[in-house]
Amino acid sequence: MTPARVVLATSSHELDRDPELALVVDELAAVGVEAEAVAWDEVGHDWTAHELVVVRSCWDYTERLGEFLAWARAVPVLANPLAVLEWNTDKTYLRDLDARGCPVIETVWDPTDVAELGDHAEWVCKPSVSAGSRDTARWSDPVDALTHAAELRAAGRTAMVQPYVASVDDEGETALLFVDDAFSHAIRKAPLLAPGEGVRQDRSSAGGITPRTPTDAQLDVARTALDVVATAVPSAGPLLYARVDLVTGADGLPRVIELELTEPGLFLPWSDGGAGRLSGAIRSRLSDS
Ligand SMILES: Nc1ncnc2c1ncn2[C@@H]1O[C@H](COP(=O)(O)OP(=O)(O)O)[C@@H](O)[C@H]1O
Ligand SMILES: [Mg+2]
Structure with missing residues (x-):
């Protein structure tokens, strides 16, 4: 059997679950491109046999970051490219955004004293490598936030503590999606962290998504974030896809x-x-486009 020209890399868990895989495979078939979904850690798969590998729902990489990046290094043509993945798989990239003038949620990294956490009504503590709100919690007592951060540090992880952004409770988050650096669409994501719940590993945003039209201010901040990528990762090139998640700060501005x-x-x-x-955009990256 001839290998598919394009592979959508997923995880073994998502292979039969992620609805976006079939959507994209069907759209590619409609423009004459054979594509298939394959788990990134499938034993024995020949990743050099495809023209392009598109990283999609590899959501188990957060527990195996080194292994995932080693896999990415061995894939000849990857979108988004390896250098972008190396920069973006750890939320320490927020420091680069901040340093280059893009508004982000204020973040204390690896705090060791409660005085570092500032005066807020609530805090969020999370690890810098994560997805799906895992190992993340909302705390009303800063000592709990500090204890959570210490647990993450003891496990060899980088801890982030932020003020809980109160607007999320009503307004949710706004995710802006870009394809080839052009705005495509946006959605609202419902709040995920309930007060008093502590750390949970089973949160899902799936039920709380609705389409949303972004404001000009949100589009501006999202574009600023993408402009930073171009300088922080000079080899990035046009990004096949990008998602910028924004919340509204206490000052009313997107972060x-x-x-x-x-x-x-x-x-x-x-x-x-x-x-x-x-x-x-995938089609345009292939040799005969
Ligand atoms: N500072 C914050 N204020 C309000 N909600 C937050 C904050 N940080 C995280 N959350 C909530 O937790 C969820 C997961 O956090 P996020 O930073 O998006 O990490 P990930 O999606 O990679 O797990 C968010 O979608 C949001 O609902
Ligand atoms: Mg998120």
């Missing part, structure tokens, strides 16, 4: 909570034509 360039859910089922735009 980046997360910049997802590795394996973002793209919320294609909530967009008009998003899957077609993505498959077109």
